Amino acid sequence: MDSTEPTELVELVRRAQKGNEAAQRELIVSYQHRIAGFVYAITNRSDSVEDLAQQIFIKMVRALERLQAPAQFESWLFRLARNTCIDHLRRQKLRRIFMPFAPEHEDVPEPPGAVDTEELDALRHALGQLRPQDRALLALVQEGRSHAEIADALSITVAAVKARLHRAREQLRQYYQPHHES
Amino acid sequence: MNPDLETRHWRDRQAHAASRLSPGFADRVLRMARVSVEAAPSVLGQFLLGAATAAACAVVVIVVHSRVTQVQDQRTLADWQEIASSSADDLSQAQ
Known part of the structure; x- marks a missing residue:
């Protein structure tokens, strides 16, 4: 929500907390693209983006009245998104234990057109090698969040954010190899 | 990069x-x-559903237990009656 002033956001969140559907709708519309991007960053799969984004916003609407500090809305929403995605990946992992798929069904490639350049493909591959938590961290940095905001969204300390960020960047650099570079 | x-x-x-x-x-x-x-479901609804399930389970346990006990009592009584009649027969033969 780049164009909205913090005070406007707080006011909007307060109205949404009181059950104002127009305010809830405005919040969803304002954040849906950023949350979709964040979900894609964590899961690295675009086919589950809509389902997960839907789950996240339904949880947001239902839990909004329990948010005590409306000014913390963004951190709270991204924490909710991160937890929903991590739960989804955990459930998927468990399901694979009980219903193992053949290797060719394990990693179904993205549909054609989803990845349109070699560099994007290389980045997707490199990101796929990282832990979902590290992908979430990099996505929040790209969102322009400060270390303190990221620490709040991921429920870790600022020092841990810095250390993990350094490690994630190193790993991404290591795995990122477009075909023309390799 | x-x-x-x-x-x-x-x-x-x-x-x-x-x-x-x-x-x-x-x-x-x-x-x-x-x-x-x-x-x-509301909290009260969930509580009532839980209470009803627990009550139904308790009724099943009590019914099954009393039925098993009753069958066992009848079997034991029949055994004792058999022992008593055979003892009475032995006694009358001895006399």
Whole structure:
């Protein structure tokens, strides 16, 4: 929500907390693209983006009245998104234990057109090698969040954010190899 | 890895992810949130359901236990009656 002033956001969140559907709708519309991007960053799969984004916003609407500090809305929403995605990946992992798929069904490639350049493909591959938590961290940095905001969204300390960020960047650099570079 | 390239990649990825949301996303979410709130059982409802389940289980346990005890009592009584009659026969033969 780049164009909205913090005070406007707080006011909007307060109205949404009181059950104002127009305010809830405005919040969803304002954040849906950023949350979709964040979900894609964590899961690295675009086919589950809509389902997960839907789950996240339904949880947001239902839990909004329990948010005590409306000014913390963004951190709270991204924490909710991160937890929903991590739960989804955990459930998927468990399901694979009980219903193992053949290797060719394990990693179904993205549909054609989803990845349109070699560099994007290389980045997707490199990101796929990282832990979902590290992908979430990099996505929040790209969102322009400060270390303190990221620490709040991921429920870790600022020092841990810095250390993990350094490690994630190193790993991404290591795995990122477009075909023309390799 | 070029930071500008990385930023552009993330932006492209975000645009791609955003394109996965079908039109009317916000309205659909609000509708589903409303339905799930209405369909969600209340705390009292969940408590009553739990209490009813526990009561039904207790009734089943009591019925099965009393039935098993009754059958066992009847079998034991029949055994004692058999012992008593055979003892009476032995006694009358001895006399």
